[in-house]
Amino acid sequence: MNSIFDADPEAARAARAKVLTIASRDGTRLFGAHVSGSSVLRIRRRDDGYSWQEG
Structure with missing residues (x-):
């Protein structure tokens, strides 16, 4: 994943x-x-979504 997707909000979410x-x-x-x-x-x-833990 690359920050370039932030330029297109729908693509970023997907x-x-x-x-x-x-x-x-x-x-x-x-x-x-x-x-x-x-x-x-x-x-x-x-x-309710996702969580992360160190691993």
Whole structure:
């Protein structure tokens, strides 16, 4: 995912939703920027959206 998608709000939402869905489903580790602690993240699906934990 690249910040270029921020120029198109609909494309940005779609790209983020796709990444979050895939990562929460198969346990993919993501490397986040601008987070405190470890930049290695695991995404979890919740009833009200998503959460992340260091992993």
